[in-house]
Amino acid sequence: MKIASARTRIKLQKKRATVTDVAELAHVGASTVSRFLRGVPVRPKVAERVAQAVKALGYEPDESARALRSGRSRTIGLVLPKVSNAFFSQSVQLMEEQARQRGCTVILLTHGDRLAEQLEHLATLRRYRADGVILTCAPGTTTRIIRSVIPEVPVVAFDSYISSSIDSVLLDNREVARTATEHLLGHGYRNVVCVFGKPETYSFQERAAGYSEVMSAQSLIPRLLTAPSYELLGSVLQEVLQGKDRPEALLSLSDFASRSILTVYRDLGLKMAERIPVLGFDDFDFAQLVDPPLTVIRQPIAEMVSNSLALLFSRLDGSAPKKTRAISLTGELILRRSCGCA
Amino acid sequence: MKIASARTRIKLQKKRATVTDVAELAHVGASTVSRFLRGVPVRPKVAERVAQAVKALGYEPDESARALRSGRSRTIGLVLPKVSNAFFSQSVQLMEEQARQRGCTVILLTHGDRLAEQLEHLATLRRYRADGVILTCAPGTTTRIIRSVIPEVPVVAFDSYISSSIDSVLLDNREVARTATEHLLGHGYRNVVCVFGKPETYSFQERAAGYSEVMSAQSLIPRLLTAPSYELLGSVLQEVLQGKDRPEALLSLSDFASRSILTVYRDLGLKMAERIPVLGFDDFDFAQLVDPPLTVIRQPIAEMVSNSLALLFSRLDGSAPKKTRAISLTGELILRRSCGCA
DNA sequence: CTGTTAGCGCGTTCAA
DNA sequence: TTGAACGCGCTAACAG
16 A cells, blocks of 8 residues: 555545655655755755656645744745735735745735734734744834734834834835925925825824924924825815915825825816925826826835845844844935926 | 643743643643634633633644645635736735635735746645635646646636636626727727737737727727837837827727826827827726826726635635636726717 | 654544 | 544654
């Protein structure tokens, strides 16, 4: 029975081949097969026999068994609020490609900025023995919360900041918001209003802070326009635009907010000339096709992603310095017409 | 040593708790813990003890071990060309949420329309023992190819069609393209050109076929404008728009193509009045904010996703009829100004 | 460089 | 209903 199993299985196609089957067919020990598959040197002759047996049986190693035995699942968790916007969908795409290049597959989990769901996800990743986690965290996240769920798994905060004891990669939000604000002020606008959704979001808070700093430094009063949802932001915006203290320019902190602004312009039937100048964050596909073409801060998404994974993997293979790192990358101001340029 | 292990582990935090630890602490057998966790009836008193022990130890079942033992990983694979466009990013988002609702996590893999990479991904999913696969396939995919890599895993083709022996869910591409074309002809345009990228893509072929049918039926000559890349499509388009046989209207088969068209309009400096009417596929975020607001076919993404998962899970729990199914859902024509309406 | 042994954590037999 | 024993497929630790 046992000796025949390898061949029997091929014919019956009942079960998947195992290392043992391969070992039998190649007349070697199971661990030799294992070694060969993991790239540990084996004698050339043996290697070839094993390779043939693998092909003959259509053998694929079982990652569950591997993970169980070795403790590493070759999997990383990607935990985000959502994927359906320009920034995150690009991030996800790049994360997946680069993780794969490093031999890991991605488990994707979205939490919609709900802390409880995020915790569920972290627990899920622990169950799946994820080797590491890239996390864009929900408001309210703390190191303690994370560590109580996944004590031993390396975590890198992406586009968010948790504490000095967790690695993070983000846009240099405050600084780039200062640049953006200064650019608007440079056009001569003084009544500049800062528009964004989700006031609890870390990145928005930082950007708003940068904006406020510059405004205050110029003895101008910062005005923050925020709402928790798309529709609400729209109606608040509409009021402000129709009110008496009409802004001279708008600083939009996300593609989301930019969309609200443009929607209001359209709903109000504003002609090009009547549209208040805008400078926005995120250089999404259609930023240059809307009216007027949007001047934006472009985030260095590819760099953010590769830095995040480099950081994470340096933890995984233990090559990292013990000190946690907070990498902040600078954005690029893409000048188009909406801010009043040319 | 053994008896003390449960408590020792809590203090040392060296290792994760296992069923055995929980069993010891609750003074029951390991299999009772296993049963409790999977919802198999247990005596109430015992249940409570186990529940407390689980909480006290911060126990989470190990999915690798579960998968190894039971053969089911509670994981599904999502294999797509990319995630960074409106259609796919929304699809991914919904897939993840709904898969999670059904107790599965999602392994995300992108192939960029490269057949070889797609095959790698299917092999990867087999290694991870994925319970099922949602696949938007690369050009050239056949049932045989798929089955040679993952013989025993249920596959549902999403937004693509492989053969009558693999379940699929798609837009009623041909029919909805007919509707779109007829709408344009209804405006009186006769020289209608169909624009799209990636001519090998199944959906585009179907849409183009629907377009061609309607054109031919009206004794009009179908004109297909295609290119493998964004830039190329743009330059081809530019030539055609400046040529002598200028189209009277454009049928764009994807958000991608729509973007090319609008970019060319902009690059050519065309005023609103000079812009050739367009009807496009995909109702992306900014479709109503560009100039002119885009008339589009909106795909029923949510329905497509829920149907795909329903189909897949019916295979998983064996409740499905043996016959494969091809579910085709109809799109919605969203009238805006770009087609010449109002 | 190789084969043998043991056990990762769980679910599934079987008896009781 | 419960517990003990076994083994899923693999790799780490040994001995050769």
